Amino acid sequence: MAGKTIIQKILAAHTAGATAVEPGAIIWLDLDVRTARDFAGANVVKNYRTHYGDVPVEDKEKTFFTFDLVVPPKNIPYANNQQICRTWAREQGVKVYDVNAGIGSHVAIEEGLAYPGSTLVGTDSHLNILGAIGAFGQGMGDQDIAFAFKTGKTWFEVPPTMRVMVKGHVSPPCTARDLTLAVLRRLGSNGALGRAVEFYGPAVEALDLPGRITLASQVTEMGGIIGFVPPSEAVLAFARARTGREDLVGVAADPDASYVETVEVDIADLEPLIACPPSPANVRPVREVAGRHIDSVFLGSCTNGRFEDFAAVAEVVRGQRIAPGVMASVVPATRAVFEQLLDSGLLKVLFDSGFIISNPGCGGCASGHIGMTGAGQVQLSTSNRNFPGKQGAGETYLVSPVTAAWSALKGEITVPEVPGV
Amino acid sequence: MKAIQVKGRLWVLRTPEGCLYHDVDTDMIFHNRYLHITELSQMGQYALDNLKGWADFAKQASSGDIILVGKNFGAGSSRQQAVDCFQALGLGALVAESFGAIYKRNAINSGLPILMFPGLADCAAQFATGDELTVNFETGELVLDGEKTFQASPFSQVQMDIYQAGNLFAYGKSLASL
Numbered sequence: 001m002a003g004k005t006i007i008q009k010i011l012a013a014h015t016a017g018a019t020a021v022e023p024g025a026i027i028w029l030d031l032d033v034r035t036a037r038d039f040a041g042a043n044v045v046k047n048y049r050t051h052y053g054d055v056p057v058e059d060k061e062k063t064f065f066t067f068d069l070v071v072p073p074k075n076i077p078y079a080n081n082q083q084i085c086r087t088w089a090r091e092q093g094v095k096v097y098d099v100n101a102g103i104g105s106h107v108a109i110e111e112g113l114a115y116p117g118s119t120l121v122g123t124d125s126h127l128n129i130l131g132a133i134g135a136f137g138q139g140m141g142d143q144d145i146a147f148a149f150k151t152g153k154t155w156f157e158v159p160p161t162m163r164v165m166v167k168g169h170v171s172p173p174c175t176a177r178d179l180t181l182a183v184l185r186r187l188g189s190n191g192a193l194g195r196a197v198e199f200y201g202p203a204v205e206a207l208d209l210p211g212r213i214t215l216a217s218q219v220t221e222m223g224g225i226i227g228f229v230p231p232s233e234a235v236l237a238f239a240r241a242r243t244g245r246e247d248l249v250g251v252a253a254d255p256d257a258s259y260v261e262t263v264e265v266d267i268a269d270l271e272p273l274i275a276c277p278p279s280p281a282n283v284r285p286v287r288e289v290a291g292r293h294i295d296s297v298f299l300g301s302c303t304n305g306r307f308e309d310f311a312a313v314a315e316v317v318r319g320q321r322i323a324p325g326v327m328a329s330v331v332p333a334t335r336a337v338f339e340q341l342l343d344s345g346l347l348k349v350l351f352d353s354g355f356i357i358s359n360p361g362c363g364g365c366a367s368g369h370i371g372m373t374g375a376g377q378v379q380l381s382t383s384n385r386n387f388p389g390k391q392g393a394g395e396t397y398l399v400s401p402v403t404a405a406w407s408a409l410k411g412e413i414t415v416p417e418v419p420g421v
Numbered sequence: 422m423k424a425i426q427v428k429g430r431l432w433v434l435r436t437p438e439g440c441l442y443h444d445v446d447t448d449m450i451f452h453n454r455y456l457h458i459t460e461l462s463q464m465g466q467y468a469l470d471n472l473k474g475w476a477d478f479a480k481q482a483s484s485g486d487i488i489l490v491g492k493n494f495g496a497g498s499s500r501q502q503a504v505d506c507f508q509a510l511g512l513g514a515l516v517a518e519s520f521g522a523i524y525k526r527n528a529i530n531s532g533l534p535i536l537m538f539p540g541l542a543d544c545a546a547q548f549a550t551g552d553e554l555t556v557n558f559e560t561g562e563l564v565l566d567g568e569k570t571f572q573a574s575p576f577s578q579v580q581m582d583i584y585q586a587g588n589l590f591a592y593g594k595s596l597a598s599l
Contacts, residue, residue, distance in 0.1 A: 026578070
């Protein structure tokens with residue numbers, strides 16, 4: 001019998017009895033943490049009340065709300081929906097990470113709610129970002145989550161696993177985002193459809209936690225269930241500190257695990273990349289669209305909203321002003337990221353360069369406060385989707401924070417250069 | 422027992438240029454500007470209104486209609502409304518070459534009949550909007566205009582169990598172990 005892949009190991013450890021965790025099998029998965037955010041949250045509550053009445057959730061210590069999409073609410077329907085969640089959470093004794101907290105998936109990592117080998121579900125389709133720390137995270141609909149709140153379980157079809165081996169190294173001005181775009185270019189919008197992915201290779205192993213988050217966050221755009229980066233010692237040390245559990249161990253596939261496909265992505269010649277409209281998988285070299293006038297720049301999202309992402313931007317723009325007429329925004333992923341930017345003085349650097357500084361959250365990904373586009377507007381963004389109409393009638397191009405920073409300064413899509421050269 | 426076979430008028434989701442749509446994202450099915458809506462009865466009117474060429478779909482669709490579309494339908498977000506809007510319209514079945522993973526779960530959980538049709542690419546030209554399609558959930562057999570037959574994937578066991586129970590909640594209550 002073949003060994004297990006990472007997802008098979010995690011699922012096996014969270015399934016009662018001797019159920020086989022072979023691809024295609026349906027299992028009942030035990031969920032360490034169950035969450036809902038402000039969008040689907042009100043529907044989760046509605047489903048829960050309709051089907052379970054006032055019965056307590058299975059475990060209130062494992063159940064959370066994370067408000068991150070429209071924070072604070074910008075109109076009355078969103079305010080109403082958030083208050084429905086808040087009121088119900090108080091009744092149930094469930095903790096709310098409220099509108100000041102930031103992006104739920106990042107809060108889960110920072111707060112130690114997710115850790116290597118753990119399982120977490122919620123209503124955010126980018127919760128598979130938790131693969132960055134070797135946890136199983138999964139976005140689900142509001143019925144699934146109401147069911148999970150009540151039972152602590154979900155049915156799940158064990159996906160097959162594919163391997164992506166990234167050869168080469170990332171070097172400036174390229175970043176983890178360019179590596180991610182190179183993988184997305186290779187796999188396309190459904191190259192990982194219905195599969196778990198495991199990422200290997202020197203370029204991947206060298207990524208810090210924010211870089212791993214960037215890579216894992218775009219597996220959704222490859223059609224994948226989740227993408228795992230086996231935890232490094234540094235990631236493990238981080239998780240131990242955040243959970244207070246010194247006994248935490250990493251998660252790795254067995255040497256004889258079975259993979260449905262192995263794909264090699266060689267980034268020896270990596271150059272700055274850009275995902276052009278109409279889809280995240282429409283990846284081209286930045287140089288092919290360089291010179292295109294831009295109206296706005298959005299920096300943030302669960303893909304590139306970490307302190308290190310903004311620090312890379314600050315390094316480029318320090319002492320310079322963004323181009324006249326360009327509206328550029330900074331949206332830190334979480335309150336902790338905002339605090340780091342404050343304490344380091346980098347917030348001042350970004351402010352002085354002309355950036356709009358927003359409170360933490362998702363920004364404009366789903367009609368939030370920052371990052372909407374009007375008809376004809378061209379926007380550069382470090383977020384993860386650019387489907388037509390998603391952020392408005394304008395065109396959204398997806399790039400690394402470094403490419404976005406260089407472009408903000410020039411007012412046009414710009415190939416970044418190596419700092420100090 | 423709920424019906425395991427339905428017959429209805431077909432809508433083939435094609436681009437204005439006539440190509441079968443692939444990778445239809447949830448923002449094209451149910452745009453994020455409507456996400457505050459929690460009433461099922463209000464969701465149907467917005468189905469597909471951000472998909473180029475299909476803004477009027479909800480006005481033209483009738484209960485029992487069937488949709489046929491290409492790969493990775495329902496890619497993107499986890500919003501249940503992208504399934505519920507079709508429930509609100511009374512869609513008879515949704516057949517796609519493949520589905521986004523979260524979308525597939527959401528549809529199964531709410532009892533919306535969806536079938537995967539892996540062989541669609543080889544025969545897509547034979548289907549047209551307005552045709553009559555019969556879909557058998559148990560065998561996966563599709564019959565076009567009462568004549569031509571095609572083979573899609575039948576419901577999985579868990580899908581059939583949830584469909585027959587009505588939805589995930591009813592199914593869960595039927596299981597002694599939960």
